[in-house]
Amino acid sequence: MDALITRAQLLSRSAKGGAALAVAGVALGQFVDAASADPLPTGDLAYARLLVGAELLASDFYTQAIAAANTSPAVTKYLKIAHSNEQEHYQSVAGILKGAGVTPAVSGDIDFTYPKGSFDSEKSILGLAQTLETTVLGTYLGAIGGIQTNSFKQGIAQIASSEAQHLSYFTSVMGGRAFSLAFPVALPIDQASNAMDAYTS
Amino acid sequence: MRFRTFLGFVAVAVTCALLGAAGAGAKATKADAGITVFAGSSMTTVLPAVDSDNTYSFGSTTSLGTQIINGAPADVLMGANATETALLYAQGKCEKPVVFTRNTLEVVVPKSNPAGIKSVYDLTKSGITVDEAASSVPVGSYTVQVLGQMGLNSAVQANVVSQETSDANVVAKVATGQVDAGFVYLSDYVIDPKDLTLIKVPAWAQPKIQYAMCVVTASPNQSAAQAWQAKVLSRASQAIFVKDGFLPITAPVPTLAAVSKSSGKPGTKITLTGSNFGTVTSVTFKGAAAKFKILSGAKITVTVPLKAKTGTITVTNPSGTATSSKSFTIKKA
Numbered sequence: 001m002d003a004l005i006t007r008a009q010l011l012s013r014s015a016k017g018g019a020a021l022a023v024a025g026v027a028l029g030q031f032v033d034a035a036s037a038d039p040l041p042t043g044d045l046a047y048a049r050l051l052v053g054a055e056l057l058a059s060d061f062y063t064q065a066i067a068a069a070n071t072s073p074a075v076t077k078y079l080k081i082a083h084s085n086e087q088e089h090y091q092s093v094a095g096i097l098k099g100a101g102v103t104p105a106v107s108g109d110i111d112f113t114y115p116k117g118s119f120d121s122e123k124s125i126l127g128l129a130q131t132l133e134t135t136v137l138g139t140y141l142g143a144i145g146g147i148q149t150n151s152f153k154q155g156i157a158q159i160a161s162s163e164a165q166h167l168s169y170f171t172s173v174m175g176g177r178a179f180s181l182a183f184p185v186a187l188p189i190d191q192a193s194n195a196m197d198a199y200t201s
Numbered sequence: 202m203r204f205r206t207f208l209g210f211v212a213v214a215v216t217c218a219l220l221g222a223a224g225a226g227a228k229a230t231k232a233d234a235g236i237t238v239f240a241g242s243s244m245t246t247v248l249p250a251v252d253s254d255n256t257y258s259f260g261s262t263t264s265l266g267t268q269i270i271n272g273a274p275a276d277v278l279m280g281a282n283a284t285e286t287a288l289l290y291a292q293g294k295c296e297k298p299v300v301f302t303r304n305t306l307e308v309v310v311p312k313s314n315p316a317g318i319k320s321v322y323d324l325t326k327s328g329i330t331v332d333e334a335a336s337s338v339p340v341g342s343y344t345v346q347v348l349g350q351m352g353l354n355s356a357v358q359a360n361v362v363s364q365e366t367s368d369a370n371v372v373a374k375v376a377t378g379q380v381d382a383g384f385v386y387l388s389d390y391v392i393d394p395k396d397l398t399l400i401k402v403p404a405w406a407q408p409k410i411q412y413a414m415c416v417v418t419a420s421p422n423q424s425a426a427q428a429w430q431a432k433v434l435s436r437a438s439q440a441i442f443v444k445d446g447f448l449p450i451t452a453p454v455p456t457l458a459a460v461s462k463s464s465g466k467p468g469t470k471i472t473l474t475g476s477n478f479g480t481v482t483s484v485t486f487k488g489a490a491a492k493f494k495i496l497s498g499a500k501i502t503v504t505v506p507l508k509a510k511t512g513t514i515t516v517t518n519p520s521g522t523a524t525s526s527k528s529f530t531i532k533k534a
């Protein structure tokens with residue numbers, strides 16, 4: 001394991017980042033409390049960076065999907081809800097980094113790219129939404145097992161649950177079963193990272 | 202040996218020799234005209250392609266900066282980071298730095314990839330040999346940063362068998378199969394990928410690699426040096442950088458200072474005033490995309506969309522989003 005951040009350092013950094021963190025909702029509150037409680041392993045910070053990247057990818061996708069204006073009002077409504085959810089998730093996982101005195105990546109730091117025609121029709125948008133949500137869900141499920149700080153796990157599980165709801169909607173509206181797997185796949189950090197990297201240029 | 206790698210070796214060798222002899226470090230690739238440019242070794246190929254009339258000295262950005270502080274006769278420093286030029290600026294040794302390109306850090310393996318490396322995570326496996334630049338040069342510093350951000354520093358450093366003085370030396374060792382993998386810039390790979398296979402470093406772990414240049418305060422060729430900076434920033438030169446694997450300069454995030462009206466019906470045209478509008482990709486009214494026309498970097502006209510609802514207006518370019526401070530009220534059509 002790499003160097004740890006001490007509780008004192010984290011408390012100090014959390015205080016500095018407090019104003020920014022105040023807006024981020026229930027899960028973030030849990031994250032901040034947890035981050036203040038114990039030294040934070042760098043492996044957990046790596047996971048936080050990965051999750052920030054996942055949320056930026058999801059937000060970017062929904063932004064483009066909504067802007068494409070190729071979906072029915074009903075689907076657009078859910079795209080907007082999902083987009084809003086992802087932005088709240090971003091604030092939460094970015095809060096882990098901010099609390100540790102680390103600047104999280106922001107929109108514009110990562111150039112995302114999608115397969116040609118991804119936003120040309122409702123079907124293509126829903127198909128990509130399904131694929132991305134599967135990846136994001138797997139990433140969060142992997143994080144629950146990979147993150148060492150136990151008190152982060154509940155908040156991460158809450159976000160995973162939200163991502164699972166997104167996936168369920170997109171799967172059912174595509175004609176699939178809203179749910180089927182008893183145990184959705186959890187992605188190890190390397191597989192999650194590689195899966196996400198398919199959407200970066 | 203490939204041309205780019207050969208140049209890298211020559212540059213480092215010459216720079217080191219001159220450092221030892223006189224502390225000047227100027228490697229004359231062409232001394233009969235132009236200005237003297239000290240530049241990071243990752244630009245060994247691209248800068249002569251931009252202008253072959255200058256005299257270039259390629260080496261470690263940090264070393265070149267030190268040489269300038271010690272009085273080396275450079276007109277411009279072009280660093281593989283933004284910190285060295287900032288340091289010289291703070292010391293009054295150069296004018297205000299200008300970011301002129303970007304890069305990414307990547308992993309390269311020999312073309313045949315005998316170790317079967319598929320991702321950065323594989324570099325932690327037992328028996329893998331890794332080459333990196335020393336942390337005293339920018340590419341080495343970025344390597345440590347990336348590995349730290351991925352939580353892999355300790356595990357990968359255990360497999361590092363050599364530390365080099367430049368990215369060119371890392372490329373050479375990987376290309377000749379002396380090591381299983383090495384950390385280099387994307388541009389190192391793009392320039393000559395013949396003997397290499399690229400393994401991407403995840404975007405979420407990438408450091409911000411910005412290259413900055415500055416005119417040396419003591420330069421007797423101030424106007425020529427400033428003209429060179431303008432040339433580097435020109436569209437034609439930037440295209441050469443991109444062709445060689447560098448990334449275009451990131452457009453600044455837009456700012457939204459004023460909205461000409463506070464309310465209106467769908468179809469109403471309004472004017473937005475702000476900054477960095479030249480590369481705007483979308484304007485929305487509470488999430489509803491609007492048709493817009495860029496009038497200048499500071500002004501956009503927008504048509505209130507049919508589906509707009511009362512809420513804030515956002516303006517987005519590739520670098521980020523600006524949001525109006527006040528809500529725009531939608532009146533019934």
